[in-house]
Structure formats: C-alpha cells, structure tokens
Amino acid sequence: MQADFAYQAAQDSAGCQLAVTIIADRELIRAQLHDDAEAAGFRVIECCTLEDYAQAGIASLGDLLLIDCAQVDAQDMAQLSRLDIRAGKAGAQMVVATSMAALDAVFGCFALSGPQILVDPGRAERVIAIGRALAHVPNLRLRELDEEDRLMLLRLTEQVGQIAMRLERTSPGKSASGGAFRLESPAPAWRGQGEEYLVEAKVRARLPEPALLRRILKARQARARFFDGDLFADPAWDMLLDLAAARGEGLRVSVTSLCIAAGVPATTALRWIGQMVEAGLLLRVQDPEDRRRAFIALADTSAAALANYFAEVGTAELAAV
Structure with missing residues (x-):
C-alpha cells in the first residue's frame, strides 16, 4: 500500500487554519509565494499587488503577511507604514522582501511589527522565512519539508540562536560592573561640601x-581579497567599528551602508542589526526631517565599552585588530 503523505493544514492552538495575505508587484514572485504559502498549510485570503491592496481596503491581514517590494515610491512607503501599524497592533507576522536599492526606504517603514526583512532573496530563503514564521505558532502541525529545506531551516535557526547568545554575553549593559557609565566627580580630586569625604575621579576613555x-x-575588509571572506566574517565587530567612526565624524548611518560595512549578505546583516538593537547595543533612530527614514547608531553604553576596550588595548596595537 502506498504511503499517505497528506498533512493537515497549518493550524493555531485553537485548530483554526492559519491565513496569509500576499502582496507582491512582480507576478512571478506573487505566484511563487502563493504556492509556497499553500504548501506550508496556509489559507491564502488575498494575493495582489500593493496598489490593488491599498484600493481594495481589505479588512483582514491574516496571521502572516508576505510582501515583495523591489521598488517603492512615496505612495508605496505610506501604504507599507500603515501595514506596519496594523500588523503591530494585530500581532500578525510579516516577511518583507526588497532590493538593496530600496532597503533604506523599506526599513524605515517598519518600526512596530518587527518583520523579517530579506534582501534580494531566492525562493529557498522565502520558504525558510515562512518556516520561521510558523515556528512562532504554538501547538502547530506542519506539512513535511524535504531534506534540503529541513537542513537549511536548521542552519538558519542555529545561526539566529548563536547571534542571540553571543550578543547576550557581550552586551555592555549587562556587565558585572553595572554598565559603562557611572557618576563621576568634575575634577581629578573633588571634595564634597564640608570636606567630609573625597571622591577620586575616574577618567572616561575616548573613542x-x-x-x-x-x-x-579597511584593513579587516582587505582580507577578503586574499582569503575566503567567510573565514573572517565578524559582522557585529565590523558594524561597531563603522558606527564608532561615524559617531566621531558626526555622520548618520543608513541601514544599507551598515549592511555593506558588515561584510556579509544583506539579509544576514539585517538579522545581526535586529538582534543588536534588541540587545541594546545599537539604536534605531528616526530621521527628524523624514519620519519614513530610519538610521542606526551606537548606544551610549556600546560607545563607552568600545572606548574602554581601545584604551586597554592601546593605540599602537589597534591597526592589528
């Protein structure tokens, strides 16, 4: 007798089939997303372009929102921002695919919903992102993945877990000393009123x-010309260096620029940025002149930790770091 490989639809803990809304301007991508969402057990409630979705005024987002927007204009950005607010309030998960050229504009639209943002992804990356979304649904029964998809999802899960653990260990806000900042006296030796006690000042290190x-x-990035870049990939450190330099220069750093500095694929860099923001190492800063744009900056505690590190290492050894 032939084995039965039919699997139940993806359901939440109440036994209701999960629903997905698909918004993609490219017809081929829209068709692929539709097929992949159905294969994962979702019920597709809408599959259309961003313009059609905006005009239809559809009430329900579903449990998952899949968006593909390789190019965006001001009207698209306004619609994406509205979707971000709705998804954030409804608790719907989002997977947003875009291009490197549109990354800054798209990133600035999503401040509330915490979407997975993919940059120029292949179909396998989109499938994995759907799998990650499913992983957040309790008591879920899935359709079976093939071995290749299973291994890719496992590697992605391990990577995200490793990022989180490494950042938890290195976050300056959780150091045993209670953080990098503390109350200090205004002079090398400051005596309080009445001269009852003496406070010795601690010199704050500078970047x-x-x-x-x-x-x-630049020296770190040059290694990729002579060796496989994966041998030396350390996106967190490269991003910290880039942001520290920008801080001293008084420059704002876009998410696209930071992804380039990370020296890893943009989608991977975005995972690191998301985890580092969550850990308090980096800050998402809204552009005061254009609320649709957002920049990334060092948290003060991270800047202080970097300054203390470089002060301990010594400037003579910095070029070899």
Missing part, C-alpha cells in the same frame, strides 16, 4: 579618531 577606525575597518 579613537575616526580616521584610525576607518583604517582598521
């Missing part, structure tokens, strides 16, 4: 000059 940080970053 190295931006030009030196840029040279260090």
